[in-house]
Amino acid sequence: MPVKVLIVDDSSFFRNQIKAILEANPQIKVVGEASNGREAIDKTKLLKPDIITMDYEMPLMDGITSVRHIMNETPTPILMFSSLTLKGARVTLDALEAGAVDFLPKSYEKVSGSNSSLRQILVQKILTLTKPAVKMPSAAPANLQEKAxxxxxxxxxxxxxxxxxxxxxxxxxxxxxxxxxxxxxxxxxxxxxxxxxxxxxxxxxxxxxxxxxxxxxxxxxxxxxxxxxxxxxxxxxxxxxxxxxxxxxxxxxxxxxxxxxxxxxxxxxxxxxxxxxxxxxxxxxxxxxxxxxxxxxxxxxxxxxxxxxxxxxxxxxxxxxxxxxxxxxxxxxxxxxxxxxxxxxxxx
The missing domain is CATH 3.40.50.180 (Methylesterase CheB, C-terminal domain)
Known part of the structure; x- marks a missing residue:
């Protein structure tokens, strides 16, 4: 069964590019898109995605506020896209503290590039972060080795x-x-x-x-x-x-x-x-x-x-x-x- 992804970004260009990258892999299915944080909260409840890709700067509600609401109401793994700037770094750290599980640097050049390494990394992260082993919060302890x-x-x-x-x-x-x-x-x-x-x-x-x-x-x-x-x-x-x-x-x-x-x-x-x-x-x-x-x-x-x-x-x-x-x-x-x-x- 393919991994269900909700893409959240106020830019239709980025949404389309991310969708094209993800749906080129048969293990992934984009089930919806949202153009702001408020819409992301509603669509998470409706579509129940396995993972969300989340932008930060959006109208009506920013990405961090949306992450906090989603993690309180419908906990779902969230992968943040952040710009490679000091502001992007601080926003990313805030998002991780709010409950996002990981992040990827975002730029027009990397997303639009035909041979971009971002494509491979994005798909790998989506597949890894939706494995059952990913904890959001802790589950029962695993069976541990005897010597430790x-x-x-x-x-x-x-x-x-x-x-x-x-x-x-x-x-x-x-x-x-x-x-x-x-x-x-x-x-x-x-x-x-x-x-x-x-x-x-x-x-x-x-x-x-x-x-x-x-x-x-x-x-x-x-x-x-x-x-x-x-x-x-x-x-x-x-x-x-x-x-x-x-x-x-x-x-x-x-x-x-x-x-x-x-x-x-x-x-x-x-x-x-x-x-x-x-x-x-x-x-x-x-x-x-x-x-x-x-x-x-x-x-x-x-x-x-x-x-x-x-x-x-x-x-x-x-x-x-x-x-x-x-x-x-x-x-x-x-x-x-x-x-x-x-x-x-x-x-x-």
Whole structure:
């Protein structure tokens, strides 16, 4: 049965282009269109789509307000289209906080281009975000591997570690902005070690995201720059479109990286760079996300005795990345999102 899509955009050009892209795939069917947020709410109730593509700037009601209403009244996965501008980045973050599950940058050139990579990415996201595994909110916990310990809120026998952690690294993708906000806002200003954040996100978005986190958190959060010296109580967000690695203990290198790497930034690359300088004294955490980025970096860290945690699947938007770590038998603990920050405080 094809995936049912509702397209919401005030531009008939964009609606027609998106429809043509989606309906070229036999697994997808566009069941309706809306030209404003108010109409989107009504058509969601009437048509019951599997997923909605949502513009932001529209007459009568904007996209974020519409997302809030839909998620309250008829919860449905929503994919936002946002412009590659600072305003677009801030709007996207607001939309994700309102309940949208993911976003795509939007431009006339990309949507109208005959060989645009956006076409492939859009179809892939639509199909992935409508799989039963996508959580909106959490469902019953999945069957977890035996070697990993599932930490529950009032667990009396939480795992203990012999090493002294000197750095925390967190990798994430789809669902990550909201997950990182939930984790980092619960940490104290005097958190004793630096934190590296690797979030799959375009370069025009990471500056706004770091700014938002810094305003919300007790710890300091900044977009990483080449040559940064790491400080306790500070989180460094890898810039979108670039790679962030450790060049020595306590020192960051930000660079373009190799074209062959699928992700910029790459969780695998950042995780792997810590092996030489921090060895077993690394706590690496893989949160919600599509794909398997982070698994091979976690494997390298485990080979030197570092600790690796994975977010518990039922609390992920998409548990691809955490699940890849768990299935590879690399997770020391599998932790519900709401308990990650408490565990970070208790072991570091």
């Amino acid at each position: 310990s599932v930490v529950k809120p009032k667990s009396a026998k939480a795992k203990t570690y012999a090493q002294r952690f000197e750095i925390v690294m967190i990798g994430t993708s789809t669902g990550g902005p909201v997950a990182l906000q939930k984790v980092l806002t619960q940490l104290p200003a005097n958190y004793p070690v630096p934190i590296l954040l690797i979030q799959h996100m375009p370069g025009t978005f990471t500056g706004a995201f770091a700014e938002r986190l810094n305003n919300l958190c007790n710890i300091s959060v900044q977009e990483a720059k080449d040559g940064d010296s790491l400080k306790p109580g500070t989180a460094y967000l890898a810039p979108g479109g670039q790679q962030m690695i450790l060049s020595q203990k306590g020192k960051l290198k930000v660079m373009a990286g190799e074209e062959r790497l699928n992700y910029k930034p790459s969780v695998d690359l950042t995780f792997g760079s810590a092996v030489k300088y921090y060895g077993r004294n690394v706590l690496a955490i893989v949160l919600t996300g599509m794909g398997a980025d982070g698994r091979e970096g976690a494997r390298l860290l485990k080979s030197v005795g570092a600790a690796v945690w994975a977010q518990e699947g039922s609390t992920c938007v998409i548990d691809g990345m955490p699940s890849a770590v768990v299935k590879a038998n690399l997770a020391d603990e599998i932790i519900p999102l709401e308990d990650v920050s408490q565990r970070m405080k208790s072991v570091v």
